[in-house]
Amino acid sequence: xxxxxxxxxxxxxxxxxxxxxxxxxxxxxxxxxxxxxxxxxxxxxxxxxxxxxxxxxxxxxxxxxxxxxxxxxxxxxxxxxxxxxxxxxxxxxxxxxxxxxxxxxxxxxxxxxxxxxxxxxxxxxxxxxxxxxxxxxxxxxxxxxxxxxxxxxxxxxxxxxxxxxxxxxxxxxxxxxxxxxxxxxxxxxxxxxxxxxxxxxxxxxxxxxxxxxxxxxxxxxxxxxxxxxxxxxxxxxxxxxxxxxxxxxxxxxxxxxxxxxxxxxxxxxxxxxxxx
Amino acid sequence: xxxxxxxxxxxxxxxxxxxxxxxxxxxxxxxxxxxxxxxxxxxxxxxxxxxxxxxxxxxxxxxxxxxxxxxxxxxxxxxxxxxxxxxxxxxxxxxxxxxxxxxxxxxxxxxxxxxx
Numbered sequence: 001x002x003x004x005x006x007x008x009x010x011x012x013x014x015x016x017x018x019x020x021x022x023x024x025x026x027x028x029x030x031x032x033x034x035x036x037x038x039x040x041x042x043x044x045x046x047x048x049x050x051x052x053x054x055x056x057x058x059x060x061x062x063x064x065x066x067x068x069x070x071x072x073x074x075x076x077x078x079x080x081x082x083x084x085x086x087x088x089x090x091x092x093x094x095x096x097x098x099x100x101x102x103x104x105x106x107x108x109x110x111x112x113x114x115x116x117x118x119x120x121x122x123x124x125x126x127x128x129x130x131x132x133x134x135x136x137x138x139x140x141x142x143x144x145x146x147x148x149x150x151x152x153x154x155x156x157x158x159x160x161x162x163x164x165x166x167x168x169x170x171x172x173x174x175x176x177x178x179x180x181x182x183x184x185x186x187x188x189x190x191x192x193x194x195x196x197x198x199x200x201x202x203x204x205x206x207x208x209x210x211x212x213x214x215x216x217x218x219x220x221x222x223x224x225x226x227x228x229x230x231x232x233x234x235x236x237x238x239x240x241x242x243x244x245x246x247x248x249x250x251x252x253x254x255x256x257x258x259x260x261x262x263x264x265x266x267x268x269x270x271x272x273x274x275x276x
Numbered sequence: 277x278x279x280x281x282x283x284x285x286x287x288x289x290x291x292x293x294x295x296x297x298x299x300x301x302x303x304x305x306x307x308x309x310x311x312x313x314x315x316x317x318x319x320x321x322x323x324x325x326x327x328x329x330x331x332x333x334x335x336x337x338x339x340x341x342x343x344x345x346x347x348x349x350x351x352x353x354x355x356x357x358x359x360x361x362x363x364x365x366x367x368x369x370x371x372x373x374x375x376x377x378x379x380x381x382x383x384x385x386x387x388x389x390x391x392x
Contacts, residue, residue: 006302009318013306016314065314066351067307267317 012266015191016067019263023056025256032249036242064267106186113182117175117211127218129166129239139166139239141221166239173237173244174214180248181207184255199258203251210247214238280381285374291336292367296321296329301356301364304339309355330354338363 018024027049034045131139184204191197213220213231217238221227227235237243279287292298299319303310310318316326333339338360342353356364 006299009299009302010306012318013303013310013314016307064317065311067310067314069307267314268320 008266011192011194011196012263013067014069016064016263017069018187019259020056020060021256021259021261021263023053023060025252025259026056027053029249029252029254029256032245032252036245036249060263064263105190106183109186109189110179110182113178113185113208113211114175117178117215127167127221129170131166131239134242139235140225141217141227141235142225143218143221143223169241170214170217170239173239173241174211176241176244176248177207177211177214180251181205181209181211184251187255196262200255203255207248207251210234210238210244280377288370288374289363289367291332291338292363294329296325297333298367300326300329300333300354301338301360304354304356305361305364309353312352312354315354333360 012019030045030049030052034042034049037045128142129139130142131137181204184200184207188197188200188204191200193201213234217227220231231238237247292301296319299321300315303315303318312326312330315321315330316323319326321329330339330341334341337357339354340357344351344353
């Protein structure tokens with residue numbers, strides 16, 4: 001039994017419930033996809049997500065057992081033991097120490113991301129986006145100030161600036177990237193910034209990157225509205241909420257599948273002895 | 277009184293130091309309680325081995341075992357007792373002290389008497 005094994009045991013036990021990707025992340029991803037799907041398909045996808053949640057919970061319970069985490073204990077974490085480590089002196093055992101609670105990780109990360117996002121939204125000059133997602137049109141960026149319209153009250157509440165509906169949709173898409181990216185980043189922090197959990201970091205970087213890229217369109221576009229062909233290629237993903245939902249939902253499903261694979265790999269397949 | 281790392285090693289709590297029991301206690305220290313199936317999965321022990329180790333830990337007062345019916349099946353739930361939590365924390369402290377003393381330890385070599 002080496003420290004790595006004990007550390008793995010501790011990690012899997014502490015995160016057993018949230019590593020159950022098929023019952024948490026995959027259904028949430030399906031919900032995100034379902035919201036963006038056409039109406040008849042939406043109900044099917046949402047129902048599928050609900051059934052998957054129930055079925056997956058049963059599967060995990062029957063296959064891998066159950067772990068109860070007390071709310072108070074869920075924040076306690078034992079530092080990695082170094083006694084058997086070849087690195088030896090690099091880490092120290094400090095007994096139980098309180099690490100940042102989950103709420104702190106999530107709320108701070110999400111709040112910070114959204115505050116930064118709002119800031120970046122307000123700094124660049126206003127742009128206008130032409131194109132309709134539902135019609136399958138490729139969007140086009142225009143560096144003209146968006147027309148001011150809407151009731152005066154809305155104008156006052158919005159600080160004097162009312163964006164065009166197309167720009168509002170783009171902001172919604174970029175907000176979704178910021179939100180989902182922050183959630184992935186929060187999960188990565190919450191799981192102790194482990195190498196094995198770097199898929200959450202990669203997804204966070206991808207989604208937050210898309211959010212930043214979307215908010216920077218006014219700087220990237222040339223005065224005639226032309227933008228780099230590579231960015232133009234992913235422009236629909238930056239400004240269309242439906243595409244954003246598709247990407248965010250797919251990211252959640254991917255994260256869930258990797259989590260599920262990790263739990264299966266860590267706890268092994270069901271043996272004949274257990275089946276009896 | 278200072279002790280050598282070897283003496284410290286010999287004085288480690290054997291109830292905890294056994295690899296299988298250490299794995300069980302480590303898992304239980306990371307949660308409120310876990311069921312038998314999960315402990316079997318995470319420690320990769322057979323049913324018989326796990327039962328045996330759990331019995332020893334229960335006899336030592338380190339874990340508490342409760343059984344309940346879920347449908348027609350019996351579910352065995354295990355959790356660390358207060359003494360068990362205290363013991364595993366103490367064990368890690370001892371291991372850390374042992375690590376430090378092992379790093380600082382130098383053999384007390386007595387020069388061999390010269391011949392002639």
